[in-house]
Amino acid sequence: MEFPTESIKNVVEAFSKLPGIGKKTALRLTLHLMQKSSIEVDNFANALLNLHKNTFRCKKCNHLSDQEICNICLDTKRDNKILCVVEEVGDLLAIEKTGYFKGKYHVLGGKISPLEGIGPNQLSISKLLERIQNEDIQEIIMALSTTQEGETTAFYLSKEIQSINPDIVISLIAKGIPSGASLEFIDELTLSKSLLYRSQYSTLNPQKF
């Protein structure tokens, strides 16, 4: 496709490198910005320029922060004994949004994926094992993708964790039917797992934090 100007082409190409944004949407976004004042567009550009400058990885849990140690790790009201392991910062933020979990986190930075060439060494696993050795952690919740790669990662981690501390409780987030769903639209694997991991109605007693 021919673009009216080189500058427009550059912005369209920058947008279309983002996940889920095709050439058509990228063009629409660029033309939208063309209709905005240059001050507004410059503000956007400056926000981007500052993104990496003022954001670091938490030295403890690998979350994003503007300090060496993130607010969650510093929060003394949260339970240090329970650690939720997630793949990405987006997963952590999604769990935080529920307001339900009051423990601490560890962000792996991805999952083990031989196909994409990501092994345990590319992830923040050694730091996690260090924490297990040095902190008084009693439970590790694996809040990983319910995919083959997520399950491989959970399996690898649980073996490593148990070799350091066999008494630590390792749990997985529940797999099953999402809330508000009609069974007829659920895939077979989810449905069969939801039957396999069924819980008894009368004794149902969800874990509180």
Added chain:
Amino acid sequence: MEFPTESIKNVVEAFSKLPGIGKKTALRLTLHLMQKSSIEVDNFANALLNLHKNTFRCKKCNHLSDQEICNICLDTKRDNKILCVVEEVGDLLAIEKTGYFKGKYHVLGGKISPLEGIGPNQLSISKLLERIQNEDIQEIIMALSTTQEGETTAFYLSKEIQSINPDIVISLIAKGIPSGASLEFIDELTLSKSLLYRSQYSTLNPQKF
């Protein structure tokens, strides 16, 4: 929602000002950029900084260009006698992509919309009427939205154009069933218009440019 850092919040807010991008997508895009190198993000920022600097409105047709007069207006191979009036640059690019139209364009920069406070004076209409007075234009194709506002704009323009030159042919792009569609999924208004504006099969003779 609480963001890990102020810089992340700023980028999320900049993204979520774009059309069709909600807070959730904005966060996903921002976290994606966090995983990219700062060079890549800076390139994106610089593309944005240059967007307004190197892009102007064509003095003739109001299209976007890096020169005073755009490439389409300068193209001597295109037919000067036929002018396609569109609302936005995106519409012009969509028509150009078909490769079917070989005339010139005029970009209004929007449509008459009393609800949004957009009257004829906010649009590039006086420039269009000037062109009609000064150039040898024989046909004006209104390629406007098939909405109430698009139709109001077409009605207003046709009155103005005819008061200057009653001999000019004014045409509207065809309204009807889009290609590849099943009739059962078409809304009633489109379907009734496609019946109203039906064409005789044997004498069907589409206009060539």
